[in-house]
Amino acid sequence: MSLSVYEDLIYFEELNRADRDEITVVIYESSDAVRGLDPDTEVEDANMRRKVALHHTQADIKGSRRYRLAAVGLGLLCVLLLTAITVLWIQLNHLTAERDQLQTSYSNLAAERHQLQTSYTNLTAERHQLQTSYTNLTAERDQLQTSYTNLTAERDQLQTSYTNLTAERDQLQAERDGLQRRLSELGWVYFNSSLYYVSNEKKNWTESRDDCRERGSDLVIINSREEQDFINTLRKGQRVWTGLSDGETEGVWKWVDGSELITGFWYPGEPNSYGDEDCGLYGYGSDPVKNWADYPCNNHFFWICEKRI
Missing domain, CATH: 3.10.100.10 (Mannose-Binding Protein A, subunit A)
Incomplete structure (x- = not known):
C-alpha cells in the first residue's frame, strides 16, 4: 500500500514540473513574438523573465513543500505499516502458540479418547464376564435351593423316622427291661x-x-x-x-x-x-x-x- 502512494506522489510532482516548463515555454514564445513588434520589448521582456523566474521559484517552493508533505505522509504510512506488521506478527505468534496448544490438547484428547475406548472395551468384557458369572451363580443358587428343599424334606422325613425309632427304642427298652426282670426272676x-x-x-x-x-x-x-x-x-x-x-x-x-x-x-x-x-x-x-x-x-x-x- 505504501509503494502505491509513493508512486502517486512522484507522478503528481512530475506532472507539475511539466506544466511549469510548458508555461515557461509559452511565455518565452510570447515574448519573442512581441519583441519584433514593440520597441520597448526588452524592458518588458526583462520584467517578464523576472516574473517567470519568480513564478518558477514559487512553484519550486510549493513543489518542495508538497514533496516534504508527501515524504511525511509516506513516513507516517510506513510507521503505521510497521505498527500493523508488528501487531500482526504478535497476533501471528499468539495464534501459533494457541495452535500449538490446541494441537497438544488435541493429542491429549485423542490419547484420552483411546484410553477411554480401551477402558470401555475392558468394561464391556468385564460386564459380559460378570453377566456370565451372574447367570452361573443364579443357576447354582437355584440348584442349591432345590437341594436345600430336598434336604429339608429328607431331614423332616428323617426327623419323623428318628422320632418313630426313638419311640420304638423306648418301647423295646421297656420291653427288654421287663424281660430282663422276668428272666432275672428265673x-x-x-x-x-x-x-x-x-x-x-x-x-x-x-x-x-x-x-x-x-x-x-x-x-x-x-x-x-x-x-x-x-x-x-x-x-x-x-x-x-x-x-x-x-x-x-x-x-x-x-x-x-x-x-x-x-x-x-x-x-x-x-x-x-x-x-x-x-x-x-x-x-x-x-x-x-x-x-x-x-x-x-x-x-x-x-x-x-x-x-x-
Whole structure:
C-alpha cells in the first residue's frame, strides 16, 4: 500500500514540473513574438523573465513543500505499516502458540479418547464376564435351593423316622427291661446279646448240659476276654462247668456247638489230661483270667448255661 502512494506522489510532482516548463515555454514564445513588434520589448521582456523566474521559484517552493508533505505522509504510512506488521506478527505468534496448544490438547484428547475406548472395551468384557458369572451363580443358587428343599424334606422325613425309632427304642427298652426282670426272676442274666443262667445245684458235665438243653440253651461258650471277665463275676467264686470238651478226640478241644477252641484261658500246666479228664472246668486256681482246667466229666459242679438271642 505504501509503494502505491509513493508512486502517486512522484507522478503528481512530475506532472507539475511539466506544466511549469510548458508555461515557461509559452511565455518565452510570447515574448519573442512581441519583441519584433514593440520597441520597448526588452524592458518588458526583462520584467517578464523576472516574473517567470519568480513564478518558477514559487512553484519550486510549493513543489518542495508538497514533496516534504508527501515524504511525511509516506513516513507516517510506513510507521503505521510497521505498527500493523508488528501487531500482526504478535497476533501471528499468539495464534501459533494457541495452535500449538490446541494441537497438544488435541493429542491429549485423542490419547484420552483411546484410553477411554480401551477402558470401555475392558468394561464391556468385564460386564459380559460378570453377566456370565451372574447367570452361573443364579443357576447354582437355584440348584442349591432345590437341594436345600430336598434336604429339608429328607431331614423332616428323617426327623419323623428318628422320632418313630426313638419311640420304638423306648418301647423295646421297656420291653427288654421287663424281660430282663422276668428272666432275672428265673435266674437268667443278659450280656452282649446272650442270656446266662447259673445253676443253684451241682451235677456232672452231661447232666448239666441236659439241664441247659431243657431250658432251650446249652453250656456256656467263651469266645473273648470280655466274656471271660463277665463269667468270672457271674460264678461268684464257684467252679462251674463250661461247654468245652475233648471227648471226641483226645487233645482236640471243641465247644458244644462243634467249633474248635481258638483262644483259651487255661491255668498254667492245663490241660494235662491227667486220667480221664475230658471236660472243661472254669474257676480252677485263684487267677481271675487264666483259670481253666480239664476235669473228669463225672465230677459234680455248678454249671452255666448260655442262650444266644
